Amino acid sequence: MLRVRRQVGCSDELVYSCGNKGVTIAMLDTGVAFHPDFDNRIIAFRDFVNGKRTVYDDSGHGTHVAGCICGSGKVSGGKYRGIAPFGRLVVGKVLDYRGDGHVEGMVEGMEWVLDKQKEYDIRILNISIGMDEGTDKDRMGRLVNLVDEAWERGIVVVCAAGNMGPKPMTISPLGARKQVITVGCHEGGYFGNADNLCENYSSRGPSPYALKKPDVVAPGTDIVSCNAGISKRGRYYRNPYIAKSGTSMATPIVSGGLALLLQKYPFYTNSQAKQKLLYTSRDLNEPWNKQGWGMVQVDRLLK
Numbered sequence: 055m056l057r058v059r060r061q062v063g064c065s066d067e068l069v070y071s072c073g074n075k076g077v078t079i080a081m082l083d084t085g086v087a088f089h090p091d092f093d094n095r096i097i098a099f100r101d102f103v104n105g106k107r108t109v110y111d112d113s114g115h116g117t118h119v120a121g122c123i124c125g126s127g128k129v130s131g132g133k134y135r136g137i138a139p140f141g142r143l144v145v146g147k148v149l150d151y152r153g154d155g156h157v158e159g160m161v162e163g164m165e166w167v168l169d170k171q172k173e174y175d176i177r178i179l180n181i182s183i184g185m186d187e188g189t190d191k192d193r194m195g196r197l198v199n200l201v202d203e204a205w206e207r208g209i210v211v212v213c214a215a216g217n218m219g220p221k222p223m224t225i226s227p228l229g230a231r232k233q234v235i236t237v238g239c240h241e242g243g244y245f246g247n248a249d250n251l252c253e254n255y256s257s258r259g260p261s262p263y264a265l266k267k268p269d270v271v272a273p274g275t276d277i278v279s280c281n282a283g284i285s286k287r288g289r290y291y292r293n294p295y296i297a298k299s300g301t302s303m304a305t306p307i308v309s310g311g312l313a314l315l316l317q318k319y320p321f322y323t324n325s326q327a328k329q330k331l332l333y334t335s336r337d338l339n340e341p342w343n344k345q346g347w348g349m350v351q352v353d354r355l356l357k
Contacts, residue, residue: 055122055134058273058307061244063353064137064314072318072356076140079123079178079313080170080209082163083116085109085147087282090291091125091134098144098174100166102159112151114282118298119182120145121280122306123313129294134278137310137352138317144174149183157185157193164200171207177316179209180309182302184216184226184257194227205233210316210324212237212309214301215268216257222343223260225268230261235312235328239274239304242338242349251275252299259343268346269328270335274304311352318356331355 059065078097086096088109099109111117120136120143127135146163149155160183167179181201185194205211215238216226229236236259239252252274259267281296312327322330334354335347 055136055278058277059137061242061273062307062311062349063351064311065353068353068356069139069314072314074140075317076124076138076142077177077313077316078142078144078174079180079309080144080146080167080176081116081120081180082146082148082160082167083119083182084113084149084153085111085116086120086143086145087111087117089117089280089284090128091121091280092143093126095124095142096145097142098170101147102162103147103150103155111282113149113153114296115149115153115302116145116147117282118279118296119180119302119306122277122303123180123310125280129291134295136279137307138313140317141310141313144170144176157197161197161200164197164204168200168204168207171209176209178309178312179204179211180306181211181213181228182305183228184214184218185228198227198231201228201231201234205324208324210312210327211235212305212312214305217255217300219255219257222258224257225259225261226257230263230267232264235270235308235331236268237301237305237308238268238271238344238346239301240271240338240340240345240349241273241275244273245275252301252304253344256301266342266346269332270308270346270348270350272304272307272350274301275299277303308350311350311355314352315355
């Protein structure tokens with residue numbers, strides 16, 4: 055995350071200029087594990103897969119995503135800090151240990167987030183989940199309507215583009231919605247022309263609902279963030295961090311930047327936040343269906 059913060063212009067000075075009253079970010083994912091980097095900032099958890107009452111993550115995907123958004127970097131001395139380290143988390147577990155799930159679980163998760171919006175003052179919803187276009191249309195219709203409703207109720211909805219590229223028209227159905235902020239991956243030349251870069255498989259627009267998708271891109275290759283498999287031996291932690299790749303990792307980087315924006319300017323609406331995100335992104339001189347408006351730039355976003 056250290057090099058990611060440098061790539062997107064997220065300096066420590068900028069973070070602390072936003073104050074220390076973090077906003078609440080909801081996540082629908084594989085859950086979240088107890089990790090020192092989250093301090094006491096997991097304020098709500100609901101399991102729609104196994105019905106467990108305690109916080110857990112049997113996959114590791116959600117914990118990694120959460121760390122990208124708002125991990126404090128405590129175990130690493132700040133090196134692997136997330137973008138918005140004061141953010142609070144409301145986590146719905148809708149995917150199992152393999153990262154698989156059902157539309158019904160996603161629907162229940164969305165309904166829960168909307169039900170808890172006022173109670174926890176949820177400002178952002180991060181969905182680092184790719185959905186299959188082959189899903190039953192009626193069930194998928196209910197889900198996308200809830201995603202639209204979340205936006206209409208003022209929540210900034212940030213969705214992964216998916217990892218089904220490079221063919222066009224491969225954006226995930228949730229990310230294909232016009233209003234949501236759809237995030238693809240791109241390293242902006244940081245690794246040169248390496249073969250394994252996320253930008254080579256990041257899903258491409260357009261979508262059936264919006265000609266210009268994705269909206270923005272963020273780094274997503276070998277992102278080091280919180281590991282659900284962390285363990286403590288005496289005074290020391292083992293395996294506190296792990297590297298993962300994909301648009302799932304790029305999405306929380308954008309969510310974190312938006313969390314800082316709303317932390318600094320709490321009066322912004324979701325539409326204003328989206329507009330500022332788009333207009334301050336850095337053009338990578340790539341085709342629109344690959345980069346959207348460009349690479350998120352947190353320093354420009356917060357000006």
